[in-house]
Amino acid sequence: MRGWMKDSAEKAGPVVEARGLDLVFQTADGPVQALKDVNLTIDKGDFVSFIGPSGCGKTTFLRCIAALEHPTGGSLTVNGMTPDEARRKRAYGYVFQAAGLYPWRTIAGNIRLPLEIMGFARDEQNRRVKDVLQLVDLEGFGGKFPWQLSGGMQQRASIARALAFDADILLMDEPFGALDEIVRDRLNEELLKLWARTGKTIGFVTHSIPEAVYLSTKIVVMSPRPGRITDVIESPLPRERPLDIRDSRAFIEIAHRVREGLRAGHGDEM
């Protein structure tokens, strides 16, 4: 399975390709350079983390890929198309920082939402809802309302919602940012399993160095004012990662390099 995917990835070219990407926001206080000369290639099956302090443009870049923001310069392609074409083809699922489940829909109803909008047949909807509930380990909770679930379970449901229509790309904007450390560890582990099972390409924004190193095949270190990429680290860690890999020498070395990158990015601003 994995081998087949690798082949098709090589033929299909990069999933996301940014060349000299610029984004300037016009604000009341004058223009703000949110992204400056961003160059990045994301290949099929990559797990890419974006890490950096607030205002470094990591969320903005993710939103550019999702065509929720529009770059003012440079080029950006998603699956070889413009981001907006990719959005219209429903190329990606997006997970926001808050679960954002509709309180008037059950968990199953929330997961069904994109399927209804995209016009899947009723049987197909039911089948997919059942499948993704199983995938995120929420079987038996489909009939519950969001407020009956814990924060971690709600976030899992929102991941299930993003997975339901089976887009190849999963974009996650600090999905576990509001959760406590213990729940976060569990969800990180589950996310890796899910990634291994589905072979999706994942873009993941985070504040946490251990989270970025533990999850990613590629770590993009960014720094603010103007938002830019300061380092791209290809992780040497194997794809299969037990939690205790975080005590290994390789892990600590990568974490160190990320920290150095973040510090350097901050340094030239002071």
Add this chain to the structure above:
Amino acid sequence: MLRNLVPVLTVVLAIVGLWYLAAIWMNATWVYDQAAREGREVMLVDLVTETLHQERPVLPAPHQVAKGLYDGFFGQKVTSKRSLVYHGWVTLSATLLGFVMGSGLGILLAVGIVYNRAMDMSVMPWAIASQTIPILAIAPMIIVVLNSMGVQGIVPKAIISAYLSFFPVVVGMVKGLRAPDGMQLDLLRTYNASGAQTFAKLRLPSSMPYLFASLKVGVAASLVGTIVGELPTGAVAGLGSRLLSGSYYGQTVQIWAALFAAALLAASLVAIIGLAERIVLQRMGLVR
């Protein structure tokens, strides 16, 4: 239940007590005048009995109003011109028609305001201006104009009623339709949802709690509008005409009975909407 009942009953008893005292005090002048004319002294007992049993008191006592209400509701056939059921129905039917028209218009305007930039900029000031005009001033004109166009009966009153009730619905629905935050709208954008889908799946359900809150205000305003519509036109039927004829002939008991009938009607209408609200929001899982 019982814990709620005690304070409520205490307040009601206090109000009734104050009301009796006020009735004695306000109706006393007449009793003293009467006694002076007949050349007799007024004992305290006489004062109390005579102030509380006048035919046209300045302030009728609670039991007189209660009797007026009872007679109005059960004292005669419901088709009688003296029946509060008859007059209540006349007012209620115009209120309901006006409420449906007003809230329908309110919802449509709100959708327009949320989806159309030109309407967003232009409608709200006019809606606010419309509510600053005294309804008593504009009601006769509406009725005269409509009458000259051959529209009579229930419709003119309903239009005045709608005129008052659309406003809270516009304000509430605009707020409700705009309740979804940027993230929820972005989510639907990532699904490439159409405008109609965004409306049906997100904006409309989000607006339900706001809608019901404004419908409650709107239905009460509808009733006020109908009664006001009945006042200046010499209407022969309806609670408004009951108030008017009561004041022509100094029938204070009749006025108070009609007032209480209107209050009961308003309370029941608000309660019915409250019930609908509970059922709908419970179905939607918004009530825990």
